[in-house]
Amino acid sequence: MTGALASSADMPVVIRRLWKSFGSNEVLKGISLSVERGEVVAIIGPSGSGKSTLLQCINFMEPFDEGDVLIDGRPIGLIHSTGGIRRRMSERDLNKLRREIGIVFQQYNLFPHLTVLANIIEAPVHVLGLPRAEAIERARFQLRKVGLHGKEDAFPGELSGGQQQRVAIARALAMQPKVMLFDEVTSALDPELVGEVLASMRLLAEEGMTMIVVTHEMAFAREVADRVIFMDGGMIVESGDPREFFSNPQHERSKAFLKRLLSHGDDTQDAA
């Protein structure tokens, strides 16, 4: 966790001193985080603390200002050109790196004009260039894993929120990414549908997928994550073993956040 430079090639994700602002609003203030292969990192923190922005910076959907993000040891987004000035990498190289990063959003973002199967094979066929038959096989495999075998021909609009979110997970997995990012994927769901999505994520964690999970599901963070990170005001305030963090938070801000959560019970609504 010290993020030694030499070992960064073994790390699916290395983030070093990441800074990002929207205009004059500094949203990320020097975030550093290294994630080991197979590790599940849960990120928690109040609304507006920069969690979504951090995930969006990892695949450079939000360009960051300073720092590095390395995917499997390769820098994404900004590259050094001769003269020491950094410039945006070519879109082609960026698209290639993005294939290796799966992301699931709070709002599912399934393609409503395509069936479940077409949603999942879209990128494998048109980005990876897989033969259709092979992509379909992959899609069916992933659908079975998220418990949606038989829903191939449904349209997203015909599914429940929980089912749509599991399709979104299957869609990301069909690209066989090196790391999966989850951005409050259960926050938009009716309470009774949260469990089925978390179960799929738990299964994925057990299979050894490297995961960064922004969540308000504290039970999930405690039981599934290898490490919990508490973010506030664009910084990592505290980072540690989940059991330790939840039973004995060190920082005042972590304590206040957990206390506020407990007093609200399980009602952890949060606008993204």
Added chain:
Amino acid sequence: MDFQLDIFLAALPSLLRGAKVSAGLALVSILLGFVIGIIGGVCRISRNPVLRYGALGYVTVMRCVPLLVTLMFLYYGLPSAGILLEPYTVAILALSAVNGAYVTEIIRAGILSIDLGQMRAARSLGMSYSQAMRRIILPQAVRRVLPPITNESLTLVKNTALVSTITISDLLRSGLEVMTWKANTFSPFAGVALIYILMTLPLVWLNSALETRYRIR
């Protein structure tokens, strides 16, 4: 003010020939206008300023100049600059250009109405901007704006009447010719109007069918 069935019937074959010309011009211009509109709509929201302002300029000119003036300029104005175009070429150029401009604005609005998360999801899967636009955004946007596009097509069918001013024997001009032979104005005009109604009614129905369909969904 006298409807004479015999004159009406005698005029009919000539009117139908003209109607075929009008319908043909409309069909070609609707299709070309759609292609222009897709390209124009994508250019209107492009990050490239040349494409963005180029498309804006095109749309603005086509919206502000009367179609009749465009037609006459291309047909009577350009020859003095040494450019001679066939009447049909002029008609299709002018009609598709004006239709394309309106469809450009419609498609642009359609693209902007699609949730930003769609583009984000597509790009996150490794798609290029143009792939995401072609395969994810445009199919949804076009579906959503089919009713206004149908409406524009209806306007275009009626606007084809203007090509009668550049010597094309469309429906209106055929009617005018019959009037001169037969020295009766009422019956041929009634026939012309009736045929325009028959050509546009299907579009009116299509438009309301699409609108109800999208209201229900």
